[in-house]
Amino acid sequence: MSQDKVDRLGTNALLYAFTKALHRAVGGSAAAVMRQAGPDMLKELTALGIGEIDSNDIDVIQVKVATLLKELGFCEDISFEATDESLDIHVKGCSFWELTQHLKEEGIPPFACPFAGIMVAICEKNLGVRARIKDIAPEGDRASLIQLQLLK
Amino acid sequence: MSNTKSILMALTAINGVSTAVCVGRDGFVIDAAASAGADVDAIGAMVSTGLGSAESVGKELGVGNLTQAMMEYSNGVIVMTSIGQDAILAVVAEESASLGNVRMQVKKRKRDLEAIL
Numbered sequence: 001m002s003q004d005k006v007d008r009l010g011t012n013a014l015l016y017a018f019t020k021a022l023h024r025a026v027g028g029s030a031a032a033v034m035r036q037a038g039p040d041m042l043k044e045l046t047a048l049g050i051g052e053i054d055s056n057d058i059d060v061i062q063v064k065v066a067t068l069l070k071e072l073g074f075c076e077d078i079s080f081e082a083t084d085e086s087l088d089i090h091v092k093g094c095s096f097w098e099l100t101q102h103l104k105e106e107g108i109p110p111f112a113c114p115f116a117g118i119m120v121a122i123c124e125k126n127l128g129v130r131a132r133i134k135d136i137a138p139e140g141d142r143a144s145l146i147q148l149q150l151l152k
Numbered sequence: 153m154s155n156t157k158s159i160l161m162a163l164t165a166i167n168g169v170s171t172a173v174c175v176g177r178d179g180f181v182i183d184a185a186a187s188a189g190a191d192v193d194a195i196g197a198m199v200s201t202g203l204g205s206a207e208s209v210g211k212e213l214g215v216g217n218l219t220q221a222m223m224e225y226s227n228g229v230i231v232m233t234s235i236g237q238d239a240i241l242a243v244v245a246e247e248s249a250s251l252g253n254v255r256m257q258v259k260k261r262k263r264d265l266e267a268i269l
Contacts, residue, residue, distance in 0.1 A: 025204075027207055
């Protein structure tokens, strides 16, 4: 098997197992672990030479994030709707859909959503605001709306 | 009228208490009264997972809901309690602090925080 190809469903199974184990260990506080993971995900993407999001302009960030996440195969498209107090993130063609759905069926919230984790980290690092996940809800087949609350 | 900051500052006014933090379950620091140099964001994440872990142990062993947790270290103690479903209060005290008083004040301020969060 090529080292450059990782099976999507295999990745879903792997993340499902980690996420479920983490939730069993610390319950709802698992979201705090993901909050810590976001900045490290960004650092690792930069360290691996995959991509660096260094702008503080939300429009530029949107273009760079969309390019990066599509190249990584995380989703088919991602777009933002921003105000001073919130950021709505529309994810289409989510590659982690099965993972999210299976966890949801077991009463586990999608705290490990990589899109939310990355965007909270980008908002705090690049925009200089404090960010918090307000809601993650389905928005059609393999599509989600992630709502972040932004605090100055 | 009390707000989160004034409640936390009332806790740090107790002799021997250096830090009081109110964090969301997601590790988001809602407010903090801490000594200079304290990394409250890191504290927030650790507090949340620490309390979450203690709650999971209780659930697994069937001993009911966690009311308060206290961790003793060589140079101090941390007292934690949940604030409703979504937040946590944690207080860091020196080993010389009166633990009975700290625990009582945490219990009292928990009610105050629950009323405003």
